[in-house]
Amino acid sequence: xxxxxxSSRYLVKRTGEKVFLECVQDMDHENMFWxxxxxxxxxxxxxxxxxxxxxEKGDIPExxxxxxxxxxxxxxxxxxxxxxxxxxxxxxxxxxxxxxxPQHFGDGTRLSIL
Amino acid sequence: xxxxxxxxxxxxxxxxKNCTLQCNYTVSPFSNLRWYKQDTGRGPVxxxxxxxxxxxxxxxRYTATLDADTxxxxxxxxxxxxxxxxxxxxxxSAGGNKLVFGAGTILRVKS
Numbered sequence: 001x002x003x004x005x006x007s008s009r010y011l012v013k014r015t016g017e018k019v020f021l022e023c024v025q026d027m028d029h030e031n032m033f034w035x036x037x038x039x040x041x042x043x044x045x046x047x048x049x050x051x052x053x054x055x056e057k058g059d060i061p062e063x064x065x066x067x068x069x070x071x072x073x074x075x076x077x078x079x080x081x082x083x084x085x086x087x088x089x090x091x092x093x094x095x096x097x098x099x100x101x102p103q104h105f106g107d108g109t110r111l112s113i114l
Numbered sequence: 115x116x117x118x119x120x121x122x123x124x125x126x127x128x129x130x131k132n133c134t135l136q137c138n139y140t141v142s143p144f145s146n147l148r149w150y151k152q153d154t155g156r157g158p159v160x161x162x163x164x165x166x167x168x169x170x171x172x173x174x175r176y177t178a179t180l181d182a183d184t185x186x187x188x189x190x191x192x193x194x195x196x197x198x199x200x201x202x203x204x205x206x207s208a209g210g211n212k213l214v215f216g217a218g219t220i221l222r223v224k225s
Contacts, residue, residue: 004157031211042118042203042217043158050211090157100146100207105157 003027006091006106013113019078021109023091030096032074033103034058034066037088049074050096081113116141118206118216126222131194135219137187137204145207149178149189152201152218161189161202194223 007022025032031050035043035058045058047066055066063085067075074093078085088110092103118139127133139147146165150158162173164180164187171178175198177190191198204216 033211040123040217042215044215045213048211056211092157100163102148102160102163103158103213105159107155107157 004091004093004104004106006089006109008109009107011109011111013078013081013111015082015113017078017081017113019081019111019113021076021078021089021091021111023074023076023106024072025074025093025104026072027093027104028071029093029104030071031094031101031103032068033092033094034064034074034076035090035092036060037090037108043090046076083113085111086113087111116206116208116214118204118214120202120204120216120219122219123217124220124222126224127194129194129196129223129225133191133194133221135189135191135202135204135221137189137216139185139187139204139206139214139216141185141206141208141214143209144182144185145209147180147187148205148207149176149187150203150205152203154200158203191221196223196225199223 004025033048034046049055049068065077090108091106094103095101121136148163149161152158162178175192180187201218203218
């Protein structure tokens with residue numbers, strides 16, 4: 001079974017801090033994704049990566065950056081955290097041909113910015 | 115604008131009863147439609163995928179339908195169990211890595 005592991009289940013940070021969310025997958029998937037999930041809005045794509053060192057902006061990239069130095073690891077960075085970035089963050093991975101392959105999700109990081 | 119709308123927003127049913135969740139989409143081009151189940155505190159897990167040529171697909175007590183003409187899909191749950199309590203998310207692929215997510219239906223099964 002594919003396992004996608006997010007480093008923290010819960011995280012509390014302060015406004016203005018630089019925040020790192022880590023994600024590791026163990027199935028050698030090329031594609032990795034970062035989403036945020038807010039009530040009533042569903043999942044919204046922040047960034048995705050289809051290969052090491054490659055990244056593409058999603059629908060809501062403002063205020064975020066990403067890093068993919070190794071195939072199995074995809075990091076989401078909040079450069080200067082703000083209260084409107086309080087949310088559930090989900091990482092996912094998949095084989096190529098993204099639409100035809102299921103995305104495998106981690107269990108999420110609930111991030112609170114105070 | 116690509117959109118996926120799910121109804122109802124939430125639903126409460128008694129254990130053993132059936133229910134149907136709806137998904138309407140305006141996504142172009144259409145590649146496929148997938149239903150995910152998300153248990154509380156967990157990430158979504160794929161239940162089934164529907165392609166353009168498929169009308170019905172079953173996965174145990176879950177049956178998904180697709181009407182590509184009316185751009186509607188449904189997820190029918192038969193003989194519900196407490197473990198079916200979850201959020202059900204409809205996701206439509208516009209090809210490649212472009213996915214459009216619905217906001218989900220929250221199902222609660224009561225004993």
